[in-house]
Amino acid sequence: MILDDLRARLHTASVLTDADVLEGYRQDWAKAPDPGMPVAVVRARSTEDVQEVMRWASAHGVPVVPRGAGSGLSGGATAVDGGIVLSTELMRDIDVDPVTRTATVQPGLLNIEVKRAVAEHGLWYPPDPSSYEICSIGGNIATNAGGLCCVKYGVTTDYVLGLTVVLADGTAVRLGGARLKDTAGLSLTKLFVGSEGTLGVVTEVIVRLIPEQPPRSTVVGIFPDVVACSDAVLAVTRRIRPAMLEFMDNVSIRAVEADLRMGLDTSAGAMLLAQSDLTGPDRAAETEFMAEAFRTHGASEVFATDDPEEGEQFTVARRAAFTSLGKTGTLLLEDVGVPLPALPELVAGIEAISARRDVPIALVAHAGDGNTHPIIVLADDDPDRAHRAQAAFGEVMDLAIGMGGTITGEHGVGRLKAPWLPAQLGEDVMELNRRIKTALDPQGILNPGTMF
Amino acid sequence: MILDDLRARLHTASVLTDADVLEGYRQDWAKAPDPGMPVAVVRARSTEDVQEVMRWASAHGVPVVPRGAGSGLSGGATAVDGGIVLSTELMRDIDVDPVTRTATVQPGLLNIEVKRAVAEHGLWYPPDPSSYEICSIGGNIATNAGGLCCVKYGVTTDYVLGLTVVLADGTAVRLGGARLKDTAGLSLTKLFVGSEGTLGVVTEVIVRLIPEQPPRSTVVGIFPDVVACSDAVLAVTRRIRPAMLEFMDNVSIRAVEADLRMGLDTSAGAMLLAQSDLTGPDRAAETEFMAEAFRTHGASEVFATDDPEEGEQFTVARRAAFTSLGKTGTLLLEDVGVPLPALPELVAGIEAISARRDVPIALVAHAGDGNTHPIIVLADDDPDRAHRAQAAFGEVMDLAIGMGGTITGEHGVGRLKAPWLPAQLGEDVMELNRRIKTALDPQGILNPGTMF
Numbered sequence: 012m013i014l015d016d017l018r019a020r021l022h023t024a025s026v027l028t029d030a031d032v033l034e035g036y037r038q039d040w041a042k043a044p045d046p047g048m049p050v051a052v053v054r055a056r057s058t059e060d061v062q063e064v065m066r067w068a069s070a071h072g073v074p075v076v077p078r079g080a081g082s083g084l085s086g087g088a089t090a091v092d093g094g095i096v097l098s099t100e101l102m103r104d105i106d107v108d109p110v111t112r113t114a115t116v117q118p119g120l121l122n123i124e125v126k127r128a129v130a131e132h133g134l135w136y137p138p139d140p141s142s143y144e145i146c147s148i149g150g151n152i153a154t155n156a157g158g159l160c161c162v163k164y165g166v167t168t169d170y171v172l173g174l175t176v177v178l179a180d181g182t183a184v185r186l187g188g189a190r191l192k193d194t195a196g197l198s199l200t201k202l203f204v205g206s207e208g209t210l211g212v213v214t215e216v217i218v219r220l221i222p223e224q225p226p227r228s229t230v231v232g233i234f235p236d237v238v239a240c241s242d243a244v245l246a247v248t249r250r251i252r253p254a255m256l257e258f259m260d261n262v263s264i265r266a267v268e269a270d271l272r273m274g275l276d277t278s279a280g281a282m283l284l285a286q287s288d289l290t291g292p293d294r295a296a297e298t299e300f301m302a303e304a305f306r307t308h309g310a311s312e313v314f315a316t317d318d319p320e321e322g323e324q325f326t327v328a329r330r331a332a333f334t335s336l337g338k339t340g341t342l343l344l345e346d347v348g349v350p351l352p353a354l355p356e357l358v359a360g361i362e363a364i365s366a367r368r369d370v371p372i373a374l375v376a377h378a379g380d381g382n383t384h385p386i387i388v389l390a391d392d393d394p395d396r397a398h399r400a401q402a403a404f405g406e407v408m409d410l411a412i413g414m415g416g417t418i419t420g421e422h423g424v425g426r427l428k429a430p431w432l433p434a435q436l437g438e439d440v441m442e443l444n445r446r447i448k449t450a451l452d453p454q455g456i457l458n459p460g461t462m463f
Numbered sequence: 464m465i466l467d468d469l470r471a472r473l474h475t476a477s478v479l480t481d482a483d484v485l486e487g488y489r490q491d492w493a494k495a496p497d498p499g500m501p502v503a504v505v506r507a508r509s510t511e512d513v514q515e516v517m518r519w520a521s522a523h524g525v526p527v528v529p530r531g532a533g534s535g536l537s538g539g540a541t542a543v544d545g546g547i548v549l550s551t552e553l554m555r556d557i558d559v560d561p562v563t564r565t566a567t568v569q570p571g572l573l574n575i576e577v578k579r580a581v582a583e584h585g586l587w588y589p590p591d592p593s594s595y596e597i598c599s600i601g602g603n604i605a606t607n608a609g610g611l612c613c614v615k616y617g618v619t620t621d622y623v624l625g626l627t628v629v630l631a632d633g634t635a636v637r638l639g640g641a642r643l644k645d646t647a648g649l650s651l652t653k654l655f656v657g658s659e660g661t662l663g664v665v666t667e668v669i670v671r672l673i674p675e676q677p678p679r680s681t682v683v684g685i686f687p688d689v690v691a692c693s694d695a696v697l698a699v700t701r702r703i704r705p706a707m708l709e710f711m712d713n714v715s716i717r718a719v720e721a722d723l724r725m726g727l728d729t730s731a732g733a734m735l736l737a738q739s740d741l742t743g744p745d746r747a748a749e750t751e752f753m754a755e756a757f758r759t760h761g762a763s764e765v766f767a768t769d770d771p772e773e774g775e776q777f778t779v780a781r782r783a784a785f786t787s788l789g790k791t792g793t794l795l796l797e798d799v800g801v802p803l804p805a806l807p808e809l810v811a812g813i814e815a816i817s818a819r820r821d822v823p824i825a826l827v828a829h830a831g832d833g834n835t836h837p838i839i840v841l842a843d844d845d846p847d848r849a850h851r852a853q854a855a856f857g858e859v860m861d862l863a864i865g866m867g868g869t870i871t872g873e874h875g876v877g878r879l880k881a882p883w884l885p886a887q888l889g890e891d892v893m894e895l896n897r898r899i900k901t902a903l904d905p906q907g908i909l910n911p912g913t914m915f
Contacts, residue, residue: 110701111803111833133702155646166644168653169621184892189802191832192618192872194607194657195880196888196914197896201620201653205646222704225745249562250585252674291743293677350641351563380643381563420644428647436648440636443903444649450902451895462648 014051017067017095024060027052036078036096041344043086043426049076052096058175058183058214064097065212066181074456077208079118079150082142084344085425087153087207087461094459097212099149107132112220113172113189118149118213122156125218134220137164140421141330152213155205157421159326162379163254163288164221166421168204173217176203176210179452189217202447207423208458210451227254227286228298229322232305233279233312237362237374240281241355243308244378247285247301248351255286255326256379263332263373263386270335273328276312283310283378284325332375336386343387343404346428349416351381360410361385368403370396382420405431424462432462466503469519469547476512479504488530488548493796495538495878501528504548510627510635510666516549517664518633526908529660531570531602534594536796537877539605539659539913546911549664551601559584564672565624565641570601570665574608577670586672589616592873593782604665607657609873611778614831615706615740616673618873620656625669628655628662631904641669654899659875660910662903679706679738680750681774684757685731685764689814689826692733693807695760696830699737699753700803707738707778708831715784715825715838722787725780728764735762735830736777784827788838795839795856798880801868803833812862813837820855822848834872857883876914884914 018026027033028051037046050073055061068075074094081088090096102117105125109132116125122143125136139158140146146156152174157166173187187193187200203210234240237260247256259267259282268275276282283305287297302313316322336342349357358374361383365372376383385407387400408418408431418424418431433441448455448463470478479485480503489498502525507513520527526546533540542548554569557577561584568577574595577588591610592598598608604626609618625639639645639652655662686692689712699708711719711734720727728734735757739749754765768774788794801809810826813835817824828835837859839852860870860883870880870887885893900907900915 108802108804110697112700112704113802155650157644161644165621166646168650169617178895182891184895185889186892188867188869190800190834190869190872192609192613192800192829192834193869194618194873194875195869195871196876196884196892197662197899198607198620198653198657199892199895199899201650201656202899204653205650210649222702245562248564250674252564289742290745293742348642348644350560350565352560377644382642382644415640417640417642417645417647419647420642421646423646424648432648437637439634440638440648440651443630443636443651446902447649447651447654447899450898 013071020063020067021060023056025054027054036098037090039081039083039086039088041084041086041425041427043089047090047092047094049090049094049096052098054098054101056101058177061097061177061212061214062181062183064095065177065179068095068456069180069454072454072456074459076458077212079147079153080121080145082146083150083154083425084422085419086427087423087425089426089460091459100147102214108189109134111189113217114220115215115217116148117215118147120148122146122148122151129220130223133223135223136170136218136220138167138170141333148216149213152204152216153207154421154423157377157382159255159257159377161377162256163252168201170219171200171204171216172219174200174203174213175215177212177214179211179454179457187217191219207425207461209448209462210457224288225290226319227288227322228294228315228317229325230285230298230301231314231325232283232310233276234281234283234310236280237358238355239309240283241358241378243283243305243310244354245351246304246308248379251297251300253285253297253301253379254288255284257284257329258376258378259329259332260374262371263336263375266335266339266373267328267331270338271331273324275328284329286322329375336373336388339388341389341391343389343400345385345404345407346419346422347385347407347411347416348382348420349411349414353414353416354378354381357383357411357414361407364403364406364410368399370400370403372403426460429462465523472515472519473512475508477506479506489542491533491535491538491540493536493538493877493879495541499542499544499546501542501546501548504550506550506553508553510629513549513629513664513666514633514635516547517629517631520547520908521632521906524906524908526911528910529664531599531605532573532597534598535602535606535877536874537871538879539875539877541878541912543911552599554666560641561586563641565669566672567667567669568600569667570599572600574598574600574603581672582675585675587675588622588670588672590619590622593785600668601665604656604668605659606873606875609829609834611707611709611829613829614708615704620653622671623652623656623668624671626652626655626665627667629664629666631663631906631909639669643671659877659913661900661914662909676740677742678771679740679774680746680767680769681777682737682750682753683766683777684735684762685728686733686735686762688732689810690807691761692735693810693830695735695757695762696806697803698756698760700831703749703752705737705749705753705831706740707736709736709781710828710830711781711784712826714823715788715827718787718791718825719780719783722790723780723783725776727780736781738774781827788825788840791840793841793843795841795852797837797856797859798871798874799837799859799863799868800834800872801863801866805866805868806830806833809835809863809866813859816855816858816862820851822852822855824855878912881914
């Protein structure tokens with residue numbers, strides 16, 4: 012009956028209640044356990060649709076779970092019993108302004124589609140999650156997504172100049188705008204970036220763009236073990252700022268090679284993949300500096316190429332790690348980060364947890380900014396291993412927190428990491444988070460169970 | 464009597480009550496009218512000092528005005544009757560970590576001192592307000608300060624990774640940390656940047672650093688009028704991202720020349736000052752592109768140099784505009800910004816206001832990001848002109864708001880622009896600002912009168 016009220020309010024959005032549709036919207040990629048069963052999925056087509064949904068939800072006290080492309084890795088889009096899943100996947104407009112170097116984008120457009128649209132104007136939107144071909148810009152805003160470029164180009168929040176947000180009570184507010192500098196009022200635009208749908212629903216975003224960068228040179232180093240490899244990372248970051256500095260361990264190399272047959276060295280203990288986008292003599296100098304740093308820190312083989320396509324093949328291998336490992340079993344994905352000097356210790360500690368708990372943990376990392384993705388592979392037919400894996404999952408986060416690190420660098424807290432958030436932030440900061448949550452969503456109807 | 468209680472709580476901070484000391488702390492550079500008379504100035508030496516001040520202020524309901532170097536241009540550090548001015552000028556430690564490329568800094572250190580300390584490690588802290596020799600990093604955080612580098616390198620918030628903040632009730636919280644990526648919990652670090660001391664007192668900041676950039680080439684263009692000049696700006700930003708793109712009009716050129724005798728062309732209608740920090744052939748290409756764009760858009764003279772010191776002389780002239788104009792009379796300083804395509808219209812509109820109100824308005828601008836500083840010069844002996852100047856001051860902000868712009872790009876709202884904030888943000892966004900302010904400072908003791 013309250014759904015009739017919802018349908019009456021909406022003009023352009025579709026309200027879906029088919030059982031198999033609902034089933035498909037209960038979880039995102041993280042497959043958080045025990046998802047609720049929503050009463051409806053609403054596919055919004057406009058800010059006004061979202062406003063009507065939130066007015067209705069406020070009036071009836073119905074929980075609303077905002078959802079982008081459903082590619083989240085922390086369970087931030089997990090349905091709630093009796094709630095609505097509010098999908099922005101049909102909101103896909105983009106308007107590029109090459110003079111101001113900004114684009115106004117609706118949240119349903121995929122990251123790759125934003126990149127393509129702005130490339131037509133010679134421009135670049137840097138943030139590049141490994142999932143960039145399937146994740147939406149709205150989800151990127153919600154999690155403050157990162158990617159491979161961040162070591163030089165920063166994360167999503169560095170590129171968000173303005174937002175249109177629908178608040179819990181249905182009010183739509185426009186924050187910031189197409190201005191590189193704007194400090195009028197509190198920095199609310201930045202507050203909503205990374206808020207995982209707990210403070211409002213983003214219906215439009217104005218992103219900052221930069222001119223297209225030159226093609227890249229690539230340096231690959233093969234290392235006997237992960238600790239030597241992470242020492243090499245520090246030798247690089249101490250001096251230069253490469254355009255990419257990625258890490259794969261033996262388990263992830265072998266999984267990708269088994270899946271894609273690219274000719275990767277499956278005997279490598281670990282691999283570093285670095286890129287330079289400088290030009291002229293500086294590029295040669297930067298590339299040689301990295302090659303030399305790799306050799307000095309024990310690389311058994313170093314390979315460099317100026318051919319962008321050859322370099323891209325290695326990047327494809329790095330990005331494929333999640334999906335290739337996913338073919339070997341269900342995954343528990345981590346996203347822990349530490350201050351860079353702690354990277355070797357973190358990597359060694361993860362190896363120790365893997366050995367102690369007797370569960371395989373593959374490791375890939377955005378090594379240049381200390382953001383690692385330990386990936387725990389479950390065997391579906393081994394409940395005891397699943398139990399040990401869960402223990403390891405928590406221990407990895409405890410380890411990072413103990414080193415002054417974070418439980419999430421770019422995926423968000425979602426449901427899966429919410430139990431560890433107080434240990435990282437401390438009770439005073441948790442209380443500060445809750446005060447702001449309560450000020451903006453007093454009924455607690457926005458994405459309950461995520462983050463808080 | 465309550466001051467005795469304050470003194471008893473504090474160990475290392477000094478509590479000053481001399482009449483002439485109090486007088487010196489009533490206003491910042493903006494000389495906002497009708498400052499209050501504080502009961503004391505407290506010079507804190509530690510986070511603990513600040514905590515004690517806030518606990519005491521909360522207990523007694525005493526207003527607290529946080530103050531950095533006092534170089535603010537919007538009156539954000541204006542004393543309140545019966546309140547405390549809480550100065551962080553004695554908190555001046557810095558600790559640089561070259562591996563993580565971060566520095567942990569106390570708020571009293573000046574911007575230039577941060578730059579110097581990190582330069583010893585081959586690193587650069589980009590944000591560069593024209594006042595960088597006298598403004599503090601704490602004040603920079605409070606206003607989300609910008610500068611000349613922003614067109615390529617962004618503003619203060621882009622470099623803030625972590626903060627220690629003392630809240631209204633004296634609780635000290637640590638937000639973020641030395642991690643390039645961290646999305647655990649709400650983006651509270653970013654919320655405090657630009658909050659102008661209305662939400663808490665920053666006692667420590669962790670800034671992101673980048674490697675030192677190459678020396679710069681400089682291109683100067685002399686234009687017959689300001690509108691041709693701003694057309695040239697758009698021709699540049701449409702295609703490239705220079706390391707600097709600054710603007711001076713005839714009034715500001717003449718004021719600087721009269722003050723410093725640098726040999727500037729005082730017959731120029733306007734001047735553009737651009738820099739490239741690319742290297743090799745790209746630098747030459749970028750420099751030539753800008754020179755050609757200047758010529759195409761009506762520059763009567765274009766001058767280029769690879770000599771960094773010669774280029775720096777022009778930057779010095781640009782930075783001197785405030786102080787040189789200040790020698791000709793009291794200034795009313797604006798900080799309005801618009802989306803770049805509106806720049807020529809804004810510039811023309813400011814000229815029209817100057818003519819209609821019959822008050823001289825000098826114009827300098829960080830042209831490449833659409834952030835302009837109209838500077839209204841008052842004659843101290845002419846009250847009617849002061850009245851017309853005040854009217855023009857408001858009309859310039861109304862003009863920018865009407866073009867989808869902002870009343871402040873980098874100086875903050877402070878007291879002087881607070882009356883215009885609702886017109887820019889709208890009532891719904893103001894209400895959102897107030898909700899967060901109330902959630903964090905329910906008694907309203909933090910910097911009353913600023914922003915809200």
